[in-house]
Amino acid sequence: MSGAGGAAGAVTPFVVLTFTIAGLVFVAVVVALGAALSPRDRARSLTERGGVRAVLVLGGIVPAIVVAAFFMLSLVVTARLTAARAPDVAVEVVGHQWWWEFRYGSAATANELHVPVGERVELRLRSADVIHSFWVPALQGKTDAVPGQTNTMWLTAERPGRYDGVCAEFCGVQHAWMRLVVVAEPRAVFDRWLARQSEDRRPPSGPAAEGERAFLGHVCVDCHTIRGTAARATVGPDLTHLAGRSLVGAGVLRNDPAALRAWIDDPQHFKPGAFMPAVPLGVAERDALVTYLGSLE
Numbered sequence: 001m002s003g004a005g006g007a008a009g010a011v012t013p014f015v016v017l018t019f020t021i022a023g024l025v026f027v028a029v030v031v032a033l034g035a036a037l038s039p040r041d042r043a044r045s046l047t048e049r050g051g052v053r054a055v056l057v058l059g060g061i062v063p064a065i066v067v068a069a070f071f072m073l074s075l076v077v078t079a080r081l082t083a084a085r086a087p088d089v090a091v092e093v094v095g096h097q098w099w100w101e102f103r104y105g106s107a108a109t110a111n112e113l114h115v116p117v118g119e120r121v122e123l124r125l126r127s128a129d130v131i132h133s134f135w136v137p138a139l140q141g142k143t144d145a146v147p148g149q150t151n152t153m154w155l156t157a158e159r160p161g162r163y164d165g166v167c168a169e170f171c172g173v174q175h176a177w178m179r180l181v182v183v184a185e186p187r188a189v190f191d192r193w194l195a196r197q198s199e200d201r202r203p204p205s206g207p208a209a210e211g212e213r214a215f216l217g218h219v220c221v222d223c224h225t226i227r228g229t230a231a232r233a234t235v236g237p238d239l240t241h242l243a244g245r246s247l248v249g250a251g252v253l254r255n256d257p258a259a260l261r262a263w264i265d266d267p268q269h270f271k272p273g274a275f276m277p278a279v280p281l282g283v284a285e286r287d288a289l290v291t292y293l294g295s296l297e
């Protein structure tokens with residue numbers, strides 16, 4: 001058991017305590033059973049042995065105290081999990097078949113959730129299609145993203161690092177490739193990242209400018225947004241700062257030029273059934289496109 005989040009930190013000691021007390025009770029019951037079965041006592045009745053009082057105390061009062069104590073403690077732990085403290089950062093999370101959209105105000109990104117270390121991050125979960133479930137085991141329990149409703153959860157990453165997450169509710173053929181990563185970084189790094197994400201794309205030059213023309217001249221523009229250009233569609237991930245992400249296709253590929261080329265040539269090879277078609281492109285055009293996408297930092 002290794003938790004790295006505020007929520008996991010509250011639950012882990014409770015789980016350990018529960019198992020410890022349950023273990024002690026188990027041992028006590030086995031010892032009492034052994035004593036009750038001892039042959040020299042068999043001849044006498046339960047009443048003669050003072051058994052009625054023992055049953056009342058050990059079988060009634062003591063368990064009542066233990067259960068009541070657990071109940072109180074679970075209320076305290078639950079209160080820690082749901083404490084109505086104002087969040088430091090709020091992110092809108094939208095589950096799509098089969099990728100995650102993360103919106104920070106006007107900035108949008110995909111599959112890579114940046115958070116500042118040690119701060120309380122509120123996630124407002126929605127779905128664009130079917131039921132998904134957002135789960136980053138090291139940080140927090142899972143919460144469903146349900147169409148037509150907003151579910152709220154929160155998490156806090158106590159240590160900087162990358163924490164893997166998945167969709168935990170079967171949502172169609174590519175459910176298994178609906179992964180995500182939480183990147184927890186110091187506040188200053190997070191602020192720089194967020195400021196960058198909120199900007200439009202930097203106007204490209206050279207082959208990248210050719211790539212932008214190719215992007216805008218093909219159907220890419222019907223599904224994707226690149227802020228600062230005419231591409232404003234929201235069927236697929238926002239690509240404005242694609243080059244700053246480590247994953248492509250919700251974890252199916254790492255983000256590098258070779259992988260981007262392969263993805264654009266044939267997304268269906270990597271994610272059969274995903275809602276991005278292979279778009280017929282000339283080789284020069286495709287390579288310019290990859291250069292362009294690689295420049296979108």
Ligand SMILES: [Cu+2]
Pocket residue numbers: 095131132133167168169170171175178
């Ligand atoms: Cu899903």
